[in-house]
Amino acid sequence: MARILIADDALFMRFTLKRTLTQAGHEVVAECENGQQAIEKYGEVQPDLVFLDITMPELDGLSALHAIRESDDAARVIMCSALGHGNKVREALDAGARDFIVKPFTPERILEAVNKALA
Amino acid sequence: MQQAYIEPFLQAGSEVLAAVTGVTATCGAVVPAGRPLMPERVSIVLGVIGALQGQVILSMSEATAAGIAGLMMGMEEAGFDEMAASAVSELGNMIAGNAAVLLGQSKLHCDLTPPTIIFGADVHIALRVPALMAPLTLPLGVVEIAVSLTEA
Numbered sequence: 018m019a020r021i022l023i024a025d026d027a028l029f030m031r032f033t034l035k036r037t038l039t040q041a042g043h044e045v046v047a048e049c050e051n052g053q054q055a056i057e058k059y060g061e062v063q064p065d066l067v068f069l070d071i072t073m074p075e076l077d078g079l080s081a082l083h084a085i086r087e088s089d090d091a092a093r094v095i096m097c098s099a100l101g102h103g104n105k106v107r108e109a110l111d112a113g114a115r116d117f118i119v120k121p122f123t124p125e126r127i128l129e130a131v132n133k134a135l136a
Numbered sequence: 137m138q139q140a141y142i143e144p145f146l147q148a149g150s151e152v153l154a155a156v157t158g159v160t161a162t163c164g165a166v167v168p169a170g171r172p173l174m175p176e177r178v179s180i181v182l183g184v185i186g187a188l189q190g191q192v193i194l195s196m197s198e199a200t201a202a203g204i205a206g207l208m209m210g211m212e213e214a215g216f217d218e219m220a221a222s223a224v225s226e227l228g229n230m231i232a233g234n235a236a237v238l239l240g241q242s243k244l245h246c247d248l249t250p251p252t253i254i255f256g257a258d259v260h261i262a263l264r265v266p267a268l269m270a271p272l273t274l275p276l277g278v279v280e281i282a283v284s285l286t287e288a
């Protein structure tokens with residue numbers, strides 16, 4: 018059971034991610050609509066795991082990933098994007114993301130990534 | 137060239153629709169879109185930037201949008217509300233995102249702008265480049281994909 022922060026600008030994505038995670042027994046401790054909110058909330062709630070979308074207003078997910086990992090080098094972050102370009106995936110993994118999930122995803126794919134990140 | 141540009145969007149459209157709704161779509165013939173483009177009541181517009189530039193527009197009836205959103209959420213459809221609008225916006229995002237990956241494999245590296253949803257009857261969209269369009273037909277309705285792209 019993990020305390021998880023979700024950042025995605027789409028209401029629908031926050032809804033489906035939260036449902037998948039809570040049904041598996043995890044707790045969603047914060048929901049953010051952009052990268053800036055995610056950075057602020059990360060410091061505030063100190064989650065075990067973060068889900069970051071990439072294309073978001075205000076501040077994108079890759080910038081948020083860099084900032085969160087700078088503030089806490091043990092931060093566990095999973096990227097989740099509709100745009101799974103090789104260069105975006107490489108940049109995310111180089112910056113310390115544990116996994117890169119391309120939308121659309123199945124609940125199984127999400128939970129597998131969570132279990133691997135928490136192991 | 138437009139024909140080559142629309143193919144990845146139709147392939148991604150079929151794959152993403154099958155993944156999120158569990159139903160296989162049938163792709164109809166590609167035809168020139170009208171100018172101006174007159175979409176159905178619910179349209180999702182995404183900007184393409186990079187090696188290709190222009191717009192991709194998905195359009196469908198309100199009932200089709202509500203039906204697809206219901207399947208995406210695994211729920212009884214509750215009409216076309218804020219959650220359904222967000223779901224079909226994400227559908228557009230996922231189709232264009234997966235198409236961009238396919239275009240990248242042909243060395244056409246593109247990025248996307250976040251989806252804009254346009255809701256209403258009698259909408260006219262003026263496109264700089266004449267678009268091609270094709271219908272993806274599901275049991276619950278038709279999703280039209282129009283692509284207006286040019287090399288940067």
